[in-house]
Amino acid sequence: MHTEPLPFIGTEAVASGLATRRTLVSRHDMIYRNVYLPKGVELTAALRAQAAWLWSARNATLAGLSAAALYETRWIDATLPAELIRAETCDVDAILIHRAKLRDDEVGAVRGMPLTTPARTAFDLGRRRGLERAVVRVDALANATGLKAFEVEGLADTRRGARGIVQLRRVMDLMDGGAESPQETRTRLLLVAAGFPRPRTQILVVDAHGMFVGRVDMGWDEVKVGVEYDGPQHWDDPVQYARDIDRLAELAAAGWLIIRVSRDLLRYRSHVVLARVRDAMRARGWPHADRIRLDAQIGWLDPR
Numbered sequence: 001m002h003t004e005p006l007p008f009i010g011t012e013a014v015a016s017g018l019a020t021r022r023t024l025v026s027r028h029d030m031i032y033r034n035v036y037l038p039k040g041v042e043l044t045a046a047l048r049a050q051a052a053w054l055w056s057a058r059n060a061t062l063a064g065l066s067a068a069a070l071y072e073t074r075w076i077d078a079t080l081p082a083e084l085i086r087a088e089t090c091d092v093d094a095i096l097i098h099r100a101k102l103r104d105d106e107v108g109a110v111r112g113m114p115l116t117t118p119a120r121t122a123f124d125l126g127r128r129r130g131l132e133r134a135v136v137r138v139d140a141l142a143n144a145t146g147l148k149a150f151e152v153e154g155l156a157d158t159r160r161g162a163r164g165i166v167q168l169r170r171v172m173d174l175m176d177g178g179a180e181s182p183q184e185t186r187t188r189l190l191l192v193a194a195g196f197p198r199p200r201t202q203i204l205v206v207d208a209h210g211m212f213v214g215r216v217d218m219g220w221d222e223v224k225v226g227v228e229y230d231g232p233q234h235w236d237d238p239v240q241y242a243r244d245i246d247r248l249a250e251l252a253a254a255g256w257l258i259i260r261v262s263r264d265l266l267r268y269r270s271h272v273v274l275a276r277v278r279d280a281m282r283a284r285g286w287p288h289a290d291r292i293r294l295d296a297q298i299g300w301l302d303p304r
Contacts, residue, residue: 005038007031007051031055032095045069045076052082052095053113060086061107062115063098064124068137070110071118073144075136075182085116100124106155118145122152126171127164131302132189134171139185142177149175170303178202178218183229186298187261187273188218191227194274194296195288196281199227205254213254214247223284224256227277229266257284271295 011034013019019028028036029043032055037043043051049066062070064083069076081096089097106120116124118141125137141147149172156168174192178201179185192198199218203226207213219226230244251258257280261273271294282289 005041007035007037007047007054009054010034010036032092043078045078045080046072048078048082048094050111050113052084055092055095056084056086060084060097060114061102062113063100064096064116064121065137067115067121068125068141068144070113070115071121071141071145073137073140075140118142118147119151119155122147122175123155123159123168126152126168127162129164129167131167131170131174132186132298134167135174135189136182136185138171138175139177139179140182142175143179147177149173166303170301174301176201180217181229181231183231183261183263183266184217187227187229187266189298189301190266190270190273190296191218191277193298193300194294195292196277205251205256207254214251216251216256216258219256219258220281220286223281223286224254225277225280225284225286226251226256226258227261227273228258229261231263 010019010024013036014021014024024036028038030036031043031048031051035051035054037047037051041047045065046069049062049069052066053060053062061084063085065076065080066083081094083096083098085098085100085102087099089099102116102120106117107114108117109115122138122141125141126134128134152172153169156162156165159165174189176185176188179188188199188201197220199220201218203216203219203221205213205216216226217228248258259273259276259280265273274292274294274296278289278292278294
């Protein structure tokens with residue numbers, strides 16, 4: 001049950017006695033014309049989406065990043081415009097209006113608000129320019145909703161000729177709902193671009209007795225080589241740091257080689273990451289280590 005303050009229509013609140021014209025201004029922030037949110041409440045992407053829907057007089061379908069936000073997709077920038085599909089278009093600050101035609105099976109509902117289904121949302125996000133960003137967004141949507149690539153591919157088959165469809169098919173090939181952060185997605189894309197086999201994500205490791213040992217962000221079970229992206233919480237939280245030490249020791253005892261990737265390594269020294277993974281794979285007998293491109297870039301994966 002959602003109990004946090006929600007956006008509301010100002011004239012409706014005044015008519016019902018829940019607010020006065022004076023308190024609308026003094027106690028609330030206006031998000032869009034006649035749509036307000038109590039002061040001090042953080043405007044998230046999901047709240048922005050709801051506010052935009054109310055601005056439309058409840059006569060629009062939420063789409064794109066707004067739909068993704070209502071599916072509780074993480075990592076969406078709340079400063080980006082809300083996205084609506086509706087018949088009438090107009091220029092509104094911080095709202096992007098599309099005029100796409102939707103079929104009944106492309107529309108769902110969350111909290112009484114119509115929005116594009118996860119498959120249709122991925123269909124739209126995956127066709128937007130920039131393959132890396134598209135995969136990051138679709139990975140996050142799949143992680144939140146359990147969306148599968150075949151669901152989007154089936155929809156795409158019914159909309160042949162749509163703009164961006166070539167990139168969309170590449171995005172679907174690269175999508176993995178196991179990614180739990182944008183940086184995990186980028187790490188995986190870098191590995192694939194360099195020539196490694198596509199890693200499996202969120203690998204559960206158990207011991208000889210079937211007891212849980214740990215979970216690996218991504219890797220290759222057959223050679224027991226794993227790659228993990230360490231976000232700031234792994235270093236800034238003493239409790240998490242201590243757990244990581246224990247978990248990595250247990251994974252090592254289970255025969256796993258773990259390559260840890262930091263933000264700076266991924267951004268500025270990706271060749272070091274690739275070299276470490278290559279050397280670990282070679283040590284485990286992988287026969288194609290010499291084919292790895294240490295100068296790989298994610299952009300190499302763009303459809304040609």
